[in-house]
Amino acid sequence: MRWGPPSKRSLATQLAQRGEDDTGRLELVDGSRIAVIGGGPAGSLFTYFVFKMAEVVGLELTVDIFEPRTFTRCGPAGCNHCGGIVSESLVQLLATEGINLPPRVVQRGLDSYLLHMDVGSVRIDTPLHEQRIAAVFRGNGPRDARHIDWDSFDDFLLRLAVGRGAKTVRRVVTGIDWSNEKPVPTHAGERGEPYDLVAVAAGINSNLLRTIEAEPCGYERPSSVATYLCEFQLDRETIQRHLGSSMHVFLLDLPRLEFAALVPKGNVVTMCLLGHEIDMDLVRAFLDSAEVRACFPPGADLPAKVCNCSPLINVRGPARPYSDRLVFIGDSGVTRLYKDGIGAAYRTAKAAASTVVFQGVSKAAFDRHYRGTCRRISRDNAIGKFIFAFNGQIQRRRFTRRAILRMVSEEQASPGAQRYLSRVLWDLFSGSAPYREVLLNTMRPGFIRGILRHTVRSILPFEDRPMVEGKFHGRDRTG
């Protein structure tokens, strides 16, 4: 693979071969060919927007999506290893773009978060009491799923892209070679055809990124941490009775655990653990906690796991996930820290699509028009790291957990009152707002006054009494 420093041929020859115009721009023209490696949300949305934008300017393109998996298959063979939450903001933005999630794709519409701590639980409702968060299957459900009457989210998006004119190529891309300055996907050593642009949307768990990183091209694979996902099968009514239409989030004092959630779906509950060096001891400690047990039917053992995996998630992307005729989107490039990975895939896919259609496919074009989106996400992630570190400190102190419980309970039980902490937690858990906005909301005088008042009350011994029934929206276990 060769790119980076120009060859020694004359500039004129290079420009002619590379299809540059006299301003030095590498551009897509009628008949240009694009290879998209990976048919997950990033690849499919990139293709969808490329076709949509190309139509606006009357550009005719060919797009091949290389995706060996069939998302209509159950278990790992069709899965993209993700918790399967489409955030509130993404649901709204997709609807504005004309992409409405069909009922068969949505496993459950979520309208609230239930925050569980050792000191009690509290429910945080959406401001409008509306189901605007979608729990979905990225593939077609867990291993050995039967009586399938749903559709895969990834398959839905891939079909949208194919509906716009893309062709799906069921082959594994193992590397990228170059011919006349054009990228050529290779398949187990066998060279394919050259393309005018390759968009890599293979995901952080793909071996392809390792291969590309090994080449002397300057691409650095994103830094990653391992997560743990598993699915429990329960009948629909039991899930509705015990978990309802809420996402269950846990702030537990367990070392190395940054974030934990139970996501109710149709007849499956997905468990997501994020943190550092998550091993089976941590998984067992989490599952054995009283707070998690309380979310499942009482008395019995936990239902059997029907699927589990430990996928990597991107925690820091490369500074420049692109080069001439090559761009990395979704979590192959830059994504949001811990949250809303599908939302970040949408943002990077759309920014890359707009760059290649309207500005060109050169490194300079990506520098000018794609890098900004990546930098915004990366800068926001830096703030997110600080927020999660602070959140970790809250997790470790009982009095701060009690203060959180008291303040959110009071806010939720007072209709019409300003919901300072509820909003911060909602945006943090749902990934609906940038981390910067979450941080700014913690600097509001009302937030600071409230958190100080409830922290003091949580520390003072004479305040440690049972809460008046009905006063708080949550369940308190401190008294």
Place this chain on the structure above:
Amino acid sequence: MGGIVLGKVYEDGEIIVRQGDKGDCMYVIQSGDVEVVEETDGNELVLAVLKEGDFFGEMAIFEQQVRSATVRARGEARVLTVDRRTLMRRIQNDPSVAFNILHTMSHRIRVLDKELGRVKAMLAELVGEVGASSRGEK
């Protein structure tokens, strides 16, 4: 499984937005139909019937004005709310998000132009008829 539709359910006749109310969001119909009704002096005029995938209330996103018409469910309808905050934050970074809305607004202006032309032609015809009949009377 009957399928899960996102948004909020409105029963037949239930009002989703009321003419004259202040609004800070727009709506996308996820399932069912809604009707857009203008109320003048106690009389109702149905301006349009919108279907799945259509959106309404977008003017409140761009103008700080009250709702220009009432929208209510026609049969059971499920409608998704799009917040101004979410949309405007995104438009700041990616103005093309508004393209779909502009496309629909442009289409609505085209339909209104046609409607206005038709009404003008009818009025002209009526004026002509009244003029002719009054001349005939003389």
